[in-house]
Amino acid sequence: MGFYERHILPRAMNRLCGVGSLQPLRRRVCSGLAGDVIEIGFGSGHNVPSYPAAVKSVTAVEPSDLSWKLAGGRLAATAVPVTRSGLDGQSLPFEDDSFDTALSTWTLCTIPDVSQALSEVRRVLRPGGKLHFLEHGLAPDERVRRWQRRLDPLQQRIAGGCHFTRPIVDLLEGAGFTITELDVFYEPGPKFAGADSLGIATSP
Numbered sequence: 763m764g765f766y767e768r769h770i771l772p773r774a775m776n777r778l779c780g781v782g783s784l785q786p787l788r789r790r791v792c793s794g795l796a797g798d799v800i801e802i803g804f805g806s807g808h809n810v811p812s813y814p815a816a817v818k819s820v821t822a823v824e825p826s827d828l829s830w831k832l833a834g835g836r837l838a839a840t841a842v843p844v845t846r847s848g849l850d851g852q853s854l855p856f857e858d859d860s861f862d863t864a865l866s867t868w869t870l871c872t873i874p875d876v877s878q879a880l881s882e883v884r885r886v887l888r889p890g891g892k893l894h895f896l897e898h899g900l901a902p903d904e905r906v907r908r909w910q911r912r913l914d915p916l917q918q919r920i921a922g923g924c925h926f927t928r929p930i931v932d933l934l935e936g937a938g939f940t941i942t943e944l945d946v947f948y949e950p951g952p953k954f955a956g957a958d959s960l961g962i963a964t965s966p
């Protein structure tokens with residue numbers, strides 16, 4: 763990780779991911795989380811205020827030390843115990859079947875080997891466990907997809923490896939999950955950036 767990735771990007775992400783208009787989406791995706799939860803790509807903890815009371819503990823997987831530090835205020839304000847216990851979603855240091863539910867928001871775009879990360883999430887979820895996801899990816903419309911493909915190389919360079927073009931539902935199904943809830947929509951603003959998939963993927 764260079765200076766930009768260590769010091770600039772986490773601050774920029776903290777700002778962008780912290781905008782108030784995203785809070786209703788965060789509440790939606792967190793609804794129904796329960797028990798011992800793993801959150802991959804925890805960032806600076808913008809989901810923390812939306813954890814439901816049924817959440818017993820959260821294990822945060824986040825490579826950026828600065829993002830974890832920027833989460834400090836939100837961590838201090840919650841009654842839910844949150845522990846940072848992993849640095850890379852591609853290799854989770856936990857036993858099989860360790861978690862009841864999992865959470866990923868705007869992270870599957872960035873993890874280099876996303877299929878490996880999803881198979882790791884499946885491994886550590888108990889059978890029947892649910893991954894709650896809110897992810898931007900390949901748009902439903904071909905006209906928007908063309909723009910996404912054009913802008914993807916630039917996006918990867920300025921946003922720490924983030925892709926516009928990942929087919930989120932295909933990736934989840936390819937990792938063996940069954941999609942049990944799904945809403946696909948554009949966020950306000952440029953469509954190429956915000957073709958979101960929000961839902962629940964259930965492990966067999």
Ligand SMILES: C[S@@+](CC[C@H](N)C(=O)[O-])C[C@H]1O[C@@H](n2cnc3c(N)ncnc32)[C@H](O)[C@@H]1O
Nearest residue numbers: 779803804805808826850851867868869872873
């Ligand atoms: C756009 S941010 C989203 C942060 C947070 N999930 C949110 O909704 O505010 C993407 C996050 O993925 C993290 N990330 C990047 N590579 C990762 C990896 N290999 N494993 C886990 N997280 C990773 C980044 O450090 C960053 O915090």
